[in-house]
Amino acid sequence: MNLGKLVVLISKLPYADKEALFEALSEMVKPYSGDIMDSVKEIREPHCPYCKKQNIIGHGKYRGRQRYKCKDCKKTFNDFTASPLAGTHYPDKWAEHITLMLNGASLKRVASELDIHVSTAFYWRHKVMSTLCAVEPDVLQGIIESDGKLFLESSKGKNQVRKYGHRAPRKRGGKASKRGVSNEQVCVLVTIDRTGAIVSKTAGLGDVSTEEIKAVIGKYVPKKAVFCSDGAPAYGAFAREWDLTHYKLNATKKKRVIEKVYHIQHVNSYHSRMELLINNYFRGVSSRHLDKYLAWQRFMEMHRNTDKCALKEELLKTVFRPEYFSTVKTLRVA
Numbered sequence: 493m494n495l496g497k498l499v500v501l502i503s504k505l506p507y508a509d510k511e512a513l514f515e516a517l518s519e520m521v522k523p524y525s526g527d528i529m530d531s532v533k534e535i536r537e538p539h540c541p542y543c544k545k546q547n548i549i550g551h552g553k554y555r556g557r558q559r560y561k562c563k564d565c566k567k568t569f570n571d572f573t574a575s576p577l578a579g580t581h582y583p584d585k586w587a588e589h590i591t592l593m594l595n596g597a598s599l600k601r602v603a604s605e606l607d608i609h610v611s612t613a614f615y616w617r618h619k620v621m622s623t624l625c626a627v628e629p630d631v632l633q634g635i636i637e638s639d640g641k642l643f644l645e646s647s648k649g650k651n652q653v654r655k656y657g658h659r660a661p662r663k664r665g666g667k668a669s670k671r672g673v674s675n676e677q678v679c680v681l682v683t684i685d686r687t688g689a690i691v692s693k694t695a696g697l698g699d700v701s702t703e704e705i706k707a708v709i710g711k712y713v714p715k716k717a718v719f720c721s722d723g724a725p726a727y728g729a730f731a732r733e734w735d736l737t738h739y740k741l742n743a744t745k746k747k748r749v750i751e752k753v754y755h756i757q758h759v760n761s762y763h764s765r766m767e768l769l770i771n772n773y774f775r776g777v778s779s780r781h782l783d784k785y786l787a788w789q790r791f792m793e794m795h796r797n798t799d800k801c802a803l804k805e806e807l808l809k810t811v812f813r814p815e816y817f818s819t820v821k822t823l824r825v826a
Contacts, residue, residue, distance in 0.1 A: 515548060541574035542567045574780040576619040576810045589616055590804060590811075596773070621784035624791045625810045629689035632712045637720045637756040638683040638727065640700045641763045643770060644668060645678050673699050680781050680786065681767070683709045684758050690785045690793060692766070694779070702729040710734075720754050765789070 502510065537548040540562035551561035557570045570789070577583045585606045592602050602613040644667075668676040674696040683691045683705070691712050694705040703731050704730070705726055714718065719736040721727035731738035739754040741747055749755040769789055778787050795803050 498687070504773065523694045540565060540567065541569055554699055559600045566574050576616070576623070577812075578767055579585070580616075584604070584615075589613075590620070592805060593617065594800065594807065595802060600631060618784060620779070620807070620811050624787040625784060627787070627791065627810060629691065629712060631687055631714055632683065632685040632691065632709075632717070633714070634686045635687050635718045635720060636683060636703075636713060636755065637759045638681065638709065639756050639759045640681050640695065640724075642673065642677040642679055643767075643779075643782065645676050646699065646779050648776060678782065680782070681705065681708045682759050682762055682766070684762060686758075688794065690761075690762070690790050692790055694728060694782050694786075700726055702726045702733070705730045706733075712779075718754070722756065764794070765793075 497796075499701065502513065505513070523668050538548065540548055540560075543562060543565040545562060545564045547563045548560045549563060551559045551568050552571070553559060557572070559568055559570045561568045562686070571578075572578050572583065577586060578744070580586070585608065589602060592605065597605070599613045602608075602617075603610045608616075622738070669676055670676055672810060678697060679695045679700045680698055681691075681693060681695040691709055693708045695708050713734060715735050717734075717736050719727075719731050720739045720741060721731075725739045728738060728740070730736075739750050739755055741750070741754075748757070766786070766789060770782075770785060772787060791807070795806060798806065
């Protein structure tokens with residue numbers, strides 16, 4: 493049923509039923525608005541963000557915010573300590589900021605709608621994405637697919653590329669000066685199992701090596717698992733060392749599926765969406781921040797069937813966990 497037909501049916505309801513329907517819908521799509529303090533209190537458990545103990549007491553108020561003291565480690569804190577809201581001047585704007593992020597708003601639009609500086613919008617975005625970097629699966633299981641995707645290395649945001657890079661500076665985008673795979677490209681290794689668990693991280697420059705594969709996915713791939721990859725020697729060496737049942741796929745020889753089960757199509761599909769996000773939507777991402785944007789995509793992929801309200805709640809629950817805390821100072825150093 494389309495929206496037009498639904499509106500016609502609703503218009504025929506008695507007024508009392510319309511009121512009840514309005515209240516039910518308002519509760520279902522109720523956004524986070526105003527002061528986000530209440531939401532933070534609901535999401536975060538009452539414990540010390542430093543020693544994680546729950547032996548805390550009230551410790552007065554400062555600038556209208558309740559402070560607490562831990563009776564074990566003797567440190568004081570408030571509801572915003574060890575959260576992205578710590579030190580911010582506009583906590584009341586964070587609810588709308590989360591909504592704009594989920595709607596895919598650009599930094600300029602966020603800055604305009606929230607009446608903040610673009611650099612503030614940038615750091616707020618990266619505070620959120622930095623927390624998502626810590627959200628990882630415990631272990632991959634079943635049939636595991638893995639393959640790398642190359643992105644042009646970017647020093648976007650650095651004032652003097654010559655000081656930091658191994659190449660001459662170029663305008664944003666452009667092409668590598670070397671043909672084929674080279675150290676002017678960053679390899680993003682994507683590994684997915686059939687349950688939908690995803691690991692996606694930068695592995696290094698150029699072709700991925702066995703040591704880089706081990707560093708990125710070694711702790712997630714159990715021994716003797718079923719492993720599907722392309723025919724690159726590095727994957728074969730990793731599979732032998734991990735004692736994996738290895739299926740090699742070679743697209744150039746039209747060998748894309750083995751026994752109608754073993755393939756890397758899920759990874760290739762993810763690569764396409766990742767390339768669209770990084771190159772088309774964000775218009776290129778600095779290589780030093782690439783892992784954060786990969787974490788954002790992982791979160792959105794893992795919750796792509798979740799409705800907007802539940803997605804906001806899930807993002808807030810993740811962002812305001814104390815163990816994922818990051819500050820503007822740490823972001824500037826990264």
